[in-house]
Amino acid sequence: MLLVLSEDHKEHLSFLPKVDSAVVGEFGRIALEFLRRGTSPKIYEGAARKLSVPVETVQHGVEGLMFLMTESSKHMISEVDFLDSVLVLGFGEELNQILLQLYLQHHAQIRSILSQLPSNLPAYHNLEWRLDVQLASRPLRQQVVPTMTMRLLLADGADGGRSSRVLQTDPSSLLHLISTLEAALAAMKTSHARRIFRNIK
């Protein structure tokens, strides 16, 4: 599939052929660093000073490059499609090759960064439990109340922030919980689920 670039995007990228290829390579490296760690305006200012162009032009150029890379990686477009999409910008052959190399080298990395972006539900990390029996309390002696106390540890989001929930249950609810979870596990083995897995592979 071909990427369709908006007019603004094309305008931002039009800065790239005006500088030589070493600078384009440098911009590519900066763009990827920004994708990994976040932007830093100082670098824009430094580059603008060296090339004697306004800061905005440099910023648009780098951002345009970043957007081109993320869109291409998002759709997993092939080399041919990438070259065709870039052709529309009217750059020289050398510049197209540089952009293609940048894309090929880094698209796997960019995809892994992009995969961490959507917010996840908290995921299971660990479960600690204890089984207690309450024998007596202040108002009532001679009791037998078995209780299961659990601490569910969850990992939240890409940075692995931990949260914990403390739960308590009696034995019959626990048995119900176990049978529900086992039924959920068994649902993976039904013919309907297997048909879907086969098609995904």
Next chain:
Amino acid sequence: MRFRFCGDLDCPDWVLAEISTLAKLSSVKMKLLCAQVLKDLLGDGIDYDKVTKLTADAKFESGDIKASVAVLSFIFSSAAKHDVDSESLSSELQQLGLPKEHTTGLCKSYEDKHSALQGKLRETSLRLGRLEAASWRIDYTLSSSELREVNEPIIQLKLQTQGAESGSTETTVVSVSADKFRILLAELKQAQTRMNALQ
């Protein structure tokens, strides 16, 4: 195949796979590796440089080193968890394919540290809100804005607990009047008698 040291369940596949990695070590090095892993399980930390040196002649890569440490930790903690005696552990490990000398070394280390391991596991069991410290102070109230002559003792209790949800230290300060405190003390003494009866 049900194994006692796995809690009467099947042995996990990765344990089976890594037992063959362990067999590549000499039995002397294996015993030293067991000592390191036991030190780690008891909370003293593991010396990775020593472990790397021990596994160097068997030419373990970093993945193999991690795997052998993991499988030994699993065997020791699982056996202690299910209170398996060392003869059963020895026969089960030999059934899984660990050579006899390695098994003997492993079980000897296990037997030595058996009760220490169980003590450590008992300590790390789930406990919500432990009481860390309790301190008290008795004041004597002379007078107040409501009444000119009060003349009553009052006790201030400061309880430091480990928060149930957060796990960090929380401080609770309560002030208790003499009567209420007598009731509190009586009830706590009753609870203590019951606890002692259980032990």
